[in-house]
Amino acid sequence: MPEIKIDKEKCKSCMICASVCPKKLIKLNQKDTNHAGNKYVEFCDEKNECLGCALCAISCPDMAIYEVLK
Numbered sequence: 001m002p003e004i005k006i007d008k009e010k011c012k013s014c015m016i017c018a019s020v021c022p023k024k025l026i027k028l029n030q031k032d033t034n035h036a037g038n039k040y041v042e043f044c045d046e047k048n049e050c051l052g053c054a055l056c057a058i059s060c061p062d063m064a065i066y067e068v069l070k
Ligand code: SF4
Pocket: 002, 004, 020, 021, 022, 023, 024, 025, 026, 049, 050, 051, 052, 053, 054, 055, 056, 057, 068
C-alpha cells in the first residue's frame, strides 16, 4: 500500500504538504524538533488511506518528502 518518506531534517513545518493531501494524512509532530530546531511533519495513515498521488511530495518547497511508495 502507498506510503511516503519524509526527511525531517529538511522539513520547516510550513504545512503546504498537509494542506494539499486529499486524505489529510500529514500531521505536525507537536513534541519534537529536528536538528535545525524546526518542528516537522509526520505521515499518519493508520487506516491505509494514502493514494500514492505524490501531491505532497510535489508541493514541498524543500523536497523533504523524498519518496512515494506505491
Ligand atoms: S501521496 Fe497523496 S494521499 Fe498520500 S500522503 Fe501524499 S498527498 Fe496524501
